[in-house]
Amino acid sequence: xxxxxxxxxxxxxxxxxxxxxxxxxxxxxxxxxxxxxxxxxxxxxxxxxxxxxxxxxxxxxxxxxxxxxxxxxxxxxxxxxxxxxxxxxxxxxxxxxxxxxxxxxxxxxxxxxxxxxxxxxxxxxxxxxxxxxxxxxxxxxxxxxxxxxxxxxxxxxxxxxxxxxxxxxxxxxxxxxxxxxxx
Numbered sequence: 743x744x745x746x747x748x749x750x751x752x753x754x755x756x757x758x759x760x761x762x763x764x765x766x767x768x769x770x771x772x773x774x775x776x777x778x779x780x781x782x783x784x785x786x787x788x789x790x791x792x793x794x795x796x797x798x799x800x801x802x803x804x805x806x807x808x809x810x811x812x813x814x815x816x817x818x819x820x821x822x823x824x825x826x827x828x829x830x831x832x833x834x835x836x837x838x839x840x841x842x843x844x845x846x847x848x849x850x851x852x853x854x855x856x857x858x859x860x861x862x863x864x865x866x867x868x869x870x871x872x873x874x875x876x877x878x879x880x881x882x883x884x885x886x887x888x889x890x891x892x893x894x895x896x897x898x899x900x901x902x903x904x905x906x907x908x909x910x911x912x913x914x915x916x917x918x919x920x921x922x923x924x925x
Contacts, residue, residue: 757801764793764805765812769819783903784821787874790844791867791911794851796918802848810841839881840896843874856919863915867908875900 771789775782794802813820816829820841823832833841850870854863875897883892 799852840878843877
């Protein structure tokens with residue numbers, strides 16, 4: 743009985759550590775801007791999907807949740823903070839829908855399995871990342887008005903970078919899953 747209690751406590755501590763380190767990784771990925779066409783790219787969506795694949799949905803969604811709480815609490819973890827604001831004021835700005843979409847994307851990415859072929863992995867990751875943009879344009883349209891070219895502003899500039907990041911994840915997804923089984 744004591745051994746079970748110790749194993750449970752060790753698993754909880756391990757999970758908390760993984761969640762914290764994942765939120766740090768996501769914050770770092772938000773700050774690194776890579777020159778890309780037509781707009782610079784961050785690796786945030788790559789890390790969101792990576793977290794879903796490598797941590798599974800429970801730990802993955804908890805990680806994204808912690809990241810969002812950190813940002814709402816005022817830590818400068820979001821992509822353009824503190825330059826464009828911090829905390830709840832930044833969170834409720836134009837990027838709120840995308841940030842909320844991180845939760846669904848991470849959840850859906852967790853359904854990538856070792857037995858999936860590359861096309862299935864690609865399809866699952868496209869679906870997952872699409873939810874980021876669906877939530878993003880729904881919020882953006884509500885915020886700035888539906889009379890604006892929402893797709894052209896909030897999705898189109900990022901499509902090429904997303905395809906690049908997803909292709910990279912497809913290539914390493916099985917390695918990530920094999921490593922996850924070892925932990």
